[in-house]
Amino acid sequence: MADLIQSDWVNQLEKDDNAIILDVRTDEEVAEGKIPNAIQIDIYKGQGFIYAVEELDKSKNFYVYCRSGGRSAQACAIMNQLGFDTTYNLLGGFSEWTGPVE
Known part of the structure; x- marks a missing residue:
């Protein structure tokens, strides 16, 4: 991670043709907006x-975010334990995001 x-x-995401954006927030948080093309899997769903x-x-590169960067760091760590080699945590999360939103 x-x-x-x-x-x-x-910048890294724009150059990466093997990328997946992963949103680990809740449905309620996602309803307020999300980064374009992100898939959502709520980390609070546990198992x-x-x-x-x-x-x-697992061969993809995962760009992971949550509201502030804490849950996404946890998600990256879990994914690394499950055999995902490449995960990137967005520091500051969606709350500090200044890019496009859908």
């Missing part, structure tokens, strides 16, 4: 989160 500030996260993450392609 690597912790990246928004500018680095976005359900693990089951859903296990369905993802």
Whole structure:
């Protein structure tokens, strides 16, 4: 896992043709907006989160975010334990996001 500030996260994401953006916030948080093209898997679903993450392609590079960066760091750590090699945590999360929102 690597912790990246928004500018680095976005710059790296734009150059990465093997990227998946993962939003680990709750449905209520996502209803307020999300980063375009992100898929959502709520980390608060516990074992359900693990089951859903296990369905993802481990060969992809995952750009993970939550509201402030704490849960996404936890998600990255879990994913690394499950065999995902490349995860990037967005420091500051969606609450500090200044990019496009859908």
